[in-house]
Amino acid sequence: xxxxxxxxxxxxxxxxxxxxxxxxxxxxxxxxxxxxxxxxxxxxxxxxxxxxxxxxxxxxxxxxxxxxxxxxxxxxxxxxxxxxxxxxxxxxxxxxxxxxxxxxxxxxxxxxxxxxxxxxxxxxxxxxxxxxxxxxxxxxxxxxxxxxxxxxxxxxxxxxxxxxxxxxxxxxxxxxxxxxxxxxxxxxxxxxxxxxxxxxxxxxxxxxxxxxxxxxxxxxxxxxxxxxxxxxxxxxxxxxxxxxxxxxxxxxxxxxxxxxxxxxxxxxxxxxxxxxxxxxxxxxxxxxxxxxxxxxxxxxxxxxxxxxxxxxxxxxxxxxxxxxxxxxxxxxxxxxxxxxxxxxxxxxxxxxxxxxxxxxxxxxxxxxxxxxxxxxxxxxxxxxxxxxxxxxxxxxxxxxxxxxxxxxxxxxxxxxxxxxxxxxxxxxxxxxxxxxxxxxxxxxxxxxxxxxxxxxxxxxxxxxxxxxxxxxxxxxxxxxxxxxxxxxxxxxxxxxxxxxxxxxxxxxxxxxxxxxxxxxxxxxxx
Amino acid sequence: xxxxxxxxxxxxxxxxxxxxxxxxxxxxxxxxxxxxxxxxxxxxxxxxxxxxxxxxxxxxxxxxxxxxxxxxxxxxxxxxxxxxxxxxxxxxxxxxxxxxxxxxxxxxxxxxxxxxxxxxxxxxxxxxxxxxxxxxxxxxxxxxxxxxxxxxxxxxxxxxxxxxxxxxxxxxxxxxxxxxxxxxxxxxxxxxxxxxxxxxxxxxxxxxxxxxxxxxxxxxxxxxxxxxxxxxxxxxxxxxxxxxxxxxxxxxxxxxxxxxxxxxxxxxxxxxxxxxxxxxxxxxxxxxxxxxxxxxxxxxxxxxxxxxxxxxxxxxxxxxxxxxxxxxxxxxxxxxxxxxxxxxxxxxxxxxxxxxxxxxxxxxxxxxxxxxxxxxxxxxxxxxxxxxxxxxxxxxxxxxxxxxxxxxxxxxxxxxxxxxxxxxx
Numbered sequence: 001x002x003x004x005x006x007x008x009x010x011x012x013x014x015x016x017x018x019x020x021x022x023x024x025x026x027x028x029x030x031x032x033x034x035x036x037x038x039x040x041x042x043x044x045x046x047x048x049x050x051x052x053x054x055x056x057x058x059x060x061x062x063x064x065x066x067x068x069x070x071x072x073x074x075x076x077x078x079x080x081x082x083x084x085x086x087x088x089x090x091x092x093x094x095x096x097x098x099x100x101x102x103x104x105x106x107x108x109x110x111x112x113x114x115x116x117x118x119x120x121x122x123x124x125x126x127x128x129x130x131x132x133x134x135x136x137x138x139x140x141x142x143x144x145x146x147x148x149x150x151x152x153x154x155x156x157x158x159x160x161x162x163x164x165x166x167x168x169x170x171x172x173x174x175x176x177x178x179x180x181x182x183x184x185x186x187x188x189x190x191x192x193x194x195x196x197x198x199x200x201x202x203x204x205x206x207x208x209x210x211x212x213x214x215x216x217x218x219x220x221x222x223x224x225x226x227x228x229x230x231x232x233x234x235x236x237x238x239x240x241x242x243x244x245x246x247x248x249x250x251x252x253x254x255x256x257x258x259x260x261x262x263x264x265x266x267x268x269x270x271x272x273x274x275x276x277x278x279x280x281x282x283x284x285x286x287x288x289x290x291x292x293x294x295x296x297x298x299x300x301x302x303x304x305x306x307x308x309x310x311x312x313x314x315x316x317x318x319x320x321x322x323x324x325x326x327x328x329x330x331x332x333x334x335x336x337x338x339x340x341x342x343x344x345x346x347x348x349x350x351x352x353x354x355x356x357x358x359x360x361x362x363x364x365x366x367x368x369x370x371x372x373x374x375x376x377x378x379x380x381x382x383x384x385x386x387x388x389x390x391x392x393x394x395x396x397x398x399x400x401x402x403x404x405x406x407x408x409x410x411x412x413x414x415x416x417x418x419x420x421x422x423x424x425x426x427x428x429x430x431x432x433x434x435x436x437x438x439x440x441x442x443x444x445x446x447x448x449x450x451x452x453x454x455x456x457x458x459x460x461x462x463x464x465x466x467x468x469x470x471x472x473x474x475x476x477x478x479x480x481x482x483x484x485x486x487x488x489x490x491x492x493x494x495x496x497x498x499x500x501x502x503x504x505x506x507x508x509x510x511x512x513x514x515x516x517x518x519x520x521x522x523x524x525x526x
Numbered sequence: 527x528x529x530x531x532x533x534x535x536x537x538x539x540x541x542x543x544x545x546x547x548x549x550x551x552x553x554x555x556x557x558x559x560x561x562x563x564x565x566x567x568x569x570x571x572x573x574x575x576x577x578x579x580x581x582x583x584x585x586x587x588x589x590x591x592x593x594x595x596x597x598x599x600x601x602x603x604x605x606x607x608x609x610x611x612x613x614x615x616x617x618x619x620x621x622x623x624x625x626x627x628x629x630x631x632x633x634x635x636x637x638x639x640x641x642x643x644x645x646x647x648x649x650x651x652x653x654x655x656x657x658x659x660x661x662x663x664x665x666x667x668x669x670x671x672x673x674x675x676x677x678x679x680x681x682x683x684x685x686x687x688x689x690x691x692x693x694x695x696x697x698x699x700x701x702x703x704x705x706x707x708x709x710x711x712x713x714x715x716x717x718x719x720x721x722x723x724x725x726x727x728x729x730x731x732x733x734x735x736x737x738x739x740x741x742x743x744x745x746x747x748x749x750x751x752x753x754x755x756x757x758x759x760x761x762x763x764x765x766x767x768x769x770x771x772x773x774x775x776x777x778x779x780x781x782x783x784x785x786x787x788x789x790x791x792x793x794x795x796x797x798x799x800x801x802x803x804x805x806x807x808x809x810x811x812x813x814x815x816x817x818x819x820x821x822x823x824x825x826x827x828x829x830x831x832x833x834x835x836x837x838x839x840x841x842x843x844x845x846x847x848x849x850x851x852x853x854x855x856x857x858x859x860x861x862x863x864x865x866x867x868x869x870x871x872x873x874x875x876x877x878x879x880x881x882x883x884x885x886x887x888x889x890x891x892x893x894x895x896x897x898x899x900x901x902x903x904x905x906x907x908x909x910x911x912x913x914x915x916x917x918x919x920x921x922x923x924x925x926x927x928x929x930x931x932x933x934x935x936x937x938x939x940x941x942x943x944x945x946x947x948x949x950x951x
Contacts, residue, residue, distance in 0.1 A: 001595055001600070001602070001605035001608070001609050002589070002590045002592065002609075003587055003588075003589055003609045003612055003613055004566075004569050004587060004588045005586075005587040006584070007566060007569050007570055009566075009570075010567070010570040011565065011566040011567040013567075014567075014570065033543070033629045033661070033662040033663045034539045034541055034662040034663070034666065035541075035542060035544075035545065035571060035661075035662025036543075036567060036662065037539065037540045037541070037542075037890060038542060038546075038570075038574055038575050039574075039890075040540065040891070041574060041575070041889040041890045042574060044889070044893040044894055045889050046574075049893065049894075050893055050894060051894050051897065052890065052891065052894045056538055057538050057539070058538065059538050059662075061662075061663050061664075062632070062661075062663040064663075065633075079537075079538075079871070083871060094567055095566070095567050095629070095630050096565070096567075096629035096663070099596070099630055099633045099634060100633060123593070124566065125565065125591060125592050125593045125595075125596055126592065126593045128566065
């Protein structure tokens with residue numbers, strides 16, 4: 001048993017609903033009690049969809065449990081098939097149905113239905129939403145394509161478009177409903193590829209039908225746009241059809257360039273010029289412009305799903321000149337690459353789905369900017385830190401009316417704005433520094449653009465430094481020590497206080513004055 | 527027989543389960559914590575249903591069952607004790623811990639009553655532990671509140687004192703106002719269940735007269751009767767008429783002279799009439815379809831028909847307690863279809879066929895209906911908003927007139943060429 005006050009991911013059947021709802025002509029019969037229908041509001045309210053997800057819930061009740069729940073399942077399957085006439089049927093169960101072991105998938109498969117029926121086994125007590133989405137896409141694709149798997153060694157050649165006298169074509173796999181900005185990312189990546197003379201054959205699951213999934217092997221290459229959802233499918237397609245797939249997720253200027261190189265190389269095309277990012281995106285110049293100098297070394301804490309966290313770490317350290325002081329993910333499936341990305345930055349990755357631990361790690365890292373999920377936005381608010389949201393879980397705010405991709409050149413522009421605006425802008429910060437003794441600039445003042453506003457340390461937000469250690473070790477801050485500490489920007493003040501105290505203890509000093517502060521500063525810088 | 531036509535339907539439902547009640551109960555009792563013993567789905571449900579992103583650290587959580595618990599590798603009771611201890615350590619201000627049963631905990635027959643007993647022993651009165659079920663296989667949406675309150679009834683101290691007990695969660699301002707009005711009627715001992723502090727439980731006994739403020743408190747009412755209380759049946763305090771009759775029932779039980787009632791309530795009724803008038807102008811003659819969700823549907827339908835002049839196409843309710851609702855049913859026009867239970871697909875077919883002006887429904891259905899061009903009102907808003915009492919009648923009507931006024935405001939501009947075409951499919 002785990003105590004959870006809030007969770008980053010839903011149960012695996014919600015992942016399955018994401019796949020069904022993303023597609024055309026796929027219906028999901030979910031053996032589940034009343035109440036599990038709440039999942040509909042994720043789509044109709046949070047994603048503001050004008051349609052219910054294509055799910056028939058059996059909504060069994062306690063009184064049904066004594067009787068024939070198998071018959072109940074079959075009745076709902078029959079009704080759903082008659083009413084919706086889907087091209088493919090997914091059948092599965094939620095956590096409670098798993099316990100009563102009706103095996104709805106097997107029941108449905110025995111009903112002689114004419115459309116493909118995919119039985120989903122999504123262990124609700126050990127797996128979570130993204131895994132459920134990945135497994136569903138994989139089972140559906142495999143179910144539809146397994147009779148087409150070549151008996152002998154697959155003879156897939158990603159360069160065959162050259163002989164066939166046509167443009168190369170690729171599939172975009174992974175974008176789904178309730179994925180972070182997937183709708184806009186698909187458009188952006190399509191534009192990007194089209195500019196390079198590459199056609200997009202199938203986008204799946206978002207907007208794909210059953211016939212589209214069957215066409216997947218006709219393309220030359222699979223683009224694994226969102227590994228959380230598509231990687232297992234891509235691996236299966238590679239193993240059985242010999243279709244290669246891309247590893248780079250094109251978020252950020254560098255990653256978009258690497259992605260283009262990867263795609264071009266796989267297809268046997270001349271890779272694009274490394275200058276392209278500079279010409280097509282504003283991020284490089286904006287980052288190089290003098291106003292951005294203030295971004296240098298800004299301490300950033302990153303937490304989110306695997307793909308977006310890894311991408312954010314690279315953008316922060318290589319393209320914005322930030323210092324990444326924390327990197328983590330709630331997706332255990334992505335732990336390995338996130339660990340590697342953290343290690344490359346000299347950090348230890350935080351793999352954890354307890355938001356309170358994430359908040360504690362955030363406080364400890366004393367960042368100046370947080371890139372996280374909506375929950376980290378709340379934690380950051382409590383700590384008085386500016387924050388931008390980079391990852392699911394979805395909030396109605398993450399489905400903006402305007403186009404707002406994360407991927408490709410335009411995605412890089414969006415990222416520059418979204419991540420940098422919560423900070424004080426350079427010129428503004430500079431002026432505030434010059435006028436900091438002016439009474440108008442209260443402690444913790446931030447930009448009117450900043451999401452955290454002036455809330456910072458000025459308005460009674462608990463100071464990170466309020467630790468018990470002061471009393472325990474009988475360290476005393478002298479008035480001039482306190483005054484000096486106040487001059488330090490609030491977001492690093494906690495860290496400085498801790499450092500000063502640690503230093504004082506180390507050198508056996510009981511009183512912390514301004515001199516001790518400077519000594520500690522010199523000590524830790526050295 | 528005269529009165530509404532009572533119908534039943536069963537099939538796929540689209541109604542929240544009883545766990546959802548936690549989202550208003552935890553606000554009512556800030557010193558209580560609701561620990562759902564269930565699955566990741568339960569945790570995801572309450573966080574999504576309440577949009578609890580707005581809470582930094584909510585006063586509810588889930589003890590998520592894992593494979594280890596199910597396979598018997600871990601003793602579920604020991605695990606639950608451990609989780610409860612961890613929680614109470616983290617939240618020392620908690621005075622009452624509700625262990626809330628869910629679908630999975632019921633199916634595996636995890637005995638939460640025994641767990642509560644054990645924890646009570648261990649905690650020795652520092653924290654009181656009670657249990658109830660909010661599972662979707664046993665309860666719908668608002669029934670969770672019934673379960674929580676029913677769990678408190680055995681803990682209420684006994685008292686023979688003559689008093690009025692208001693049962694059901696009300697907004698604080700509304701509660702204060704009602705207690706004030708009863709005071710003006712001469713009823714001065716009025717207490718509430720649930721109390722705003724979980725430890726300040728009201729007393730109950732043969733001198734207690736109970737007025738239910740919400741129609742979904744069947745089990746709580748039964749247990750209060752067992753404790754000797756008299757539970758009045760009256761229309762529920764929604765709308766001016768219902769609220770008046772509800773207060774009159776209380777006044778009668780306390781032998782308040784009708785002239786005194788008239789002196790206190792007549793001016794309020796006149797004011798309510800004025801407050802209702804602009805909304806009545808929007809709502810009169812409009813057709814409304816209520817899908818089952820909160821069990822407030824019958825009193826709301828009665829209010830909308832009698833005080834706002836709306837036409838009732840169909841009134842759904844998750845289940846119907848005929849005794850408790852007798853007075854409400856009697857006030858509905860003859861032949862009104864009252865549908866108990868749900869087959870959501872067939873019901874939506876009837877919605878489309880009847881093309882009502884307004885549909886009351888759960889959150890999952892609202893936007894799809896809006897996209898088909900049908901104006902909606904969320905059921906959940908009606909359990910969160912202060913709508914009880916004569917003084918609130920205008921506000922209650924406004925909740926229904928607003929979606930219609932909004933359509934009138936924006937529809938012509940957004941659909942200049944085809945005013946009657948659905949927004950988008």
